[in-house]
Amino acid sequence: MSPSATAALAGQRILLCVGGGIAAYKSLELVRRLREAGAEVQVAMTAGAQQFVTPLSFQALSGQPVRTTLWDSAAEQAMGHLELARWADRVLVAPATADLLARLAHGLADDLVTTLCLATEAPLSVAPAMNHRMWRHPATAANVALLTGRGVQVIGPDDGPLAEGESGPGRLREPEAIVAVLAAGGAPAAPPAEGLLQGMRVVVSAGPTYEDLDPVRYLGNRSSGKMGFAVAAAAARQGAQVVLVAGPVHLETPPGVRRVDVRSAEQMREAVAAALPADVYVGAAAVADYTPRAFSPSKIKKTGTGQTLALDLVRTPDILAEVAQREDAGLKLVVGFAAETDNVADYARQKLTAKHLDLIVANRVGVPGSGFESDDNAMTAYWPAGERDFPPAPKVRLAEGLVELIAQRLQA
Numbered sequence: 001m002s003p004s005a006t007a008a009l010a011g012q013r014i015l016l017c018v019g020g021g022i023a024a025y026k027s028l029e030l031v032r033r034l035r036e037a038g039a040e041v042q043v044a045m046t047a048g049a050q051q052f053v054t055p056l057s058f059q060a061l062s063g064q065p066v067r068t069t070l071w072d073s074a075a076e077q078a079m080g081h082l083e084l085a086r087w088a089d090r091v092l093v094a095p096a097t098a099d100l101l102a103r104l105a106h107g108l109a110d111d112l113v114t115t116l117c118l119a120t121e122a123p124l125s126v127a128p129a130m131n132h133r134m135w136r137h138p139a140t141a142a143n144v145a146l147l148t149g150r151g152v153q154v155i156g157p158d159d160g161p162l163a164e165g166e167s168g169p170g171r172l173r174e175p176e177a178i179v180a181v182l183a184a185g186g187a188p189a190a191p192p193a194e195g196l197l198q199g200m201r202v203v204v205s206a207g208p209t210y211e212d213l214d215p216v217r218y219l220g221n222r223s224s225g226k227m228g229f230a231v232a233a234a235a236a237r238q239g240a241q242v243v244l245v246a247g248p249v250h251l252e253t254p255p256g257v258r259r260v261d262v263r264s265a266e267q268m269r270e271a272v273a274a275a276l277p278a279d280v281y282v283g284a285a286a287v288a289d290y291t292p293r294a295f296s297p298s299k300i301k302k303t304g305t306g307q308t309l310a311l312d313l314v315r316t317p318d319i320l321a322e323v324a325q326r327e328d329a330g331l332k333l334v335v336g337f338a339a340e341t342d343n344v345a346d347y348a349r350q351k352l353t354a355k356h357l358d359l360i361v362a363n364r365v366g367v368p369g370s371g372f373e374s375d376d377n378a379m380t381a382y383w384p385a386g387e388r389d390f391p392p393a394p395k396v397r398l399a400e401g402l403v404e405l406i407a408q409r410l411q412a
């Protein structure tokens, strides 16, 4: 155990809540390491956790009776669950299963562990562990986003071999690493009393645009709208009044967001202009760069012997560049996205300058598991004097990080 972990955790009272996953056995080692660092540890277990490890094992390692149910009159006499929730300087849930994360995110209190987490005022950390598909599922990503939005510290999971023989993100972070994170981070950030963008007006564009050629055909692109919708949702959770200008996508409107549906680049331009003035504009839409010079009111026919068809296209307005130049828009921050297949950093910085942006978020497209359509992404944000990497993660979580960065850049 490093001397710094020992110094940071010595004397801390840590309530370890163990969830029902195969990784529960690693929490035994966690107790040992926390105690080595000088922390006092009490353990509470879900019913599922007791299927994997016995309370007796935790009792032996923690040196304290282990709590397993709300309905234990002897335990309640010794230290009631509310008293235990007050006793803790910090609460750590490890492993945090998908089910447990969902119940914590939604404030359920239907067993001892969830009741303790709801009743405590101590900072809460969760160390998720589950199958990689469950971790990537949008429901889990949304639950994690809800928790992080409330100031819960999420530790891991790690990417690697999983118990069921598969591999991917979902491994419980190693006990030593969890202890190091707890020690390094001090107390997790308290949930903001107000959202980071409280009261701000934010306009977000999302999805593709469709440029109609004739009544049956259009030019479009692969944008699903997931990234832009995630940004709109994250901004709304941080207290912003959000207008989401959405191209043709099949996504639910995020709670608290006003949505305006459009189809073409020209319609998106008009809807964005109508949503201004605002404090922040985020252009996450993949706006078509070209549109047919003329719409054919009747279906374009195959010509006699012709093997090719030339389309006459004209440039669309650059909505982002126009917005950034508008002095009457009241904007404090204009954020663009850049979808690139190569030279990502160079092209992104060129767009930052050419379009007079405050921030540009570059993502690599054309690789599996990132960019268009995927639930995940990896991005780098650039501003004139800096940059920040966002490693691969679900778009919902990246959007939370981006909104935090936007809030920071607004203060800069």
Ligand code: PMT
Residues within 6 Å of the ligand: 205, 206, 207, 208, 222, 223, 224, 225, 226, 227, 228, 265, 283, 284, 285, 286, 287, 288, 289, 316, 317, 318, 319, 320, 321, 335, 336, 337, 338, 339, 340, 351, 363, 365, 371, 372, 373, 374, 395
């Ligand atoms: O929708 P998803 O499936 O989740 O995919 C997400 C995404 C990859 C589409 C998204 O993260 C992203 O990168 N969006 C921007 C894609 C894009 O159009 O990049 P660009 O480099 O062509 O455009 C640069 C910027 O100019 C963008 O902010 C774009 O909104 C804006 N633009 C471009 C052309 C135009 N006529 N008007 C614009 O406003």
